[in-house]
Amino acid sequence: MSDKQMKLFSLSSNHEIAEQIAKAVGVPLSKLSSRQFADGEIMVNLEESVRGVDVYLIQSTSYPVNDNLWELLIAIDACKRASASSVTVVMPYFGYSRQDRIAKTREPITAKLVANMLVKAGVERVVTLDLHAVQVQGFFDIPVDNLFTVPLFAKHYIDKGLTGSDVVVVSPKNSGIKRARSLAEYLDAPIAIIDYAQDDSEREEGYIIGDVAGKKAILIDDILNTGKTFAEASKILERDGATDIYAVASHGLFAGGAADILDLSPIKEILVTNSVVTKERQPEKILYLSASELLGEALERIHEHQPVSPLFTYKPGK
Secondary structure, X not given: OOOOOEEEEEOOOOHHHHHHXXXXXXOOEOOEEEEEOOOOOEEEEEOOOOEOOEXXXXXXXXXXXXXXXXXXXXXXXXXXXXXXXXEEEEEOOOOOOOOOOXXXXXXXXXXXXXXXXXXXXXXXXXXXXXXXXXXXXXXXXXXXXXXXXXXXXXXXXXXXXXXXXXXXXXXXXXXXXXXXXHHHHHHOOOEEEEEOOOOOOOHXXXXXXXXXXXXXXXXXXXXXXXXXXXXHHHHHHHHOOOOOEEEEEEEEOOOOOHHHHHHXXXXXXXXXXXXXXXXXXXXXXXXXXXXXXXXXXXXXXXXXXXXXXXXXXXXXXX
């Protein structure tokens, strides 16, 4: 791909995944500098020409969310003013995606606001991993490629031999049934759901819809934030007779002492992608799965005007 008119830039949130994406694509990262002034203002400088080039900016809007979001918006403006042919944002983790609806009176829909800001800044396309809610794609008036991590997880568990009727895929809350069912279909396993008697307010009153006794359970969610959801769900699974308990999430934020909470839980392994780099302490049982090749192949397909849909499913042998 090195002869193609494309340039990849890494912003501050996750240099590691940017380097891996660049390696997968076969295009070295281009040079960019970013710094903050004493008062917190951000300055971004493109250190090489982007005139007539398709630019791909790689940035997760994870902690510090607002700094990373503003750095991205400023970089987009720099690219547009430098006459880039197009600007695509590669956002492995989309911060504010959980604010996708009005849950209480007078709340904002911040995911829509962020979408508006990105489009207004001049982005032509967004590539992301596992949006909290797929309908967030509709908040944009530009193409959004929402890549799914479940095929990556499916390969991991199939390689470990976690398949069949002695495995159960568990959604730790009733809103995650679709994600659990998707993984369960790959593993040829049943699903179960953890529900709560009083709208999550009393987690110890949680009960399981489905059979987990004597089974290896895989908890699945999209975002692992404080760890409380997984920790409490794992205790309920252990109480109801699950043997080994695994947990998997697309994005590992590990905020608010999550590592301490998860280390005390009966979870045997916690699997997340490398979409987010965190300075928080991580659980002892953590295992990272790279999404870099998936993102890299998506960028190649986009740049070559090929369909991205073949990346949405797991194909054995690949």
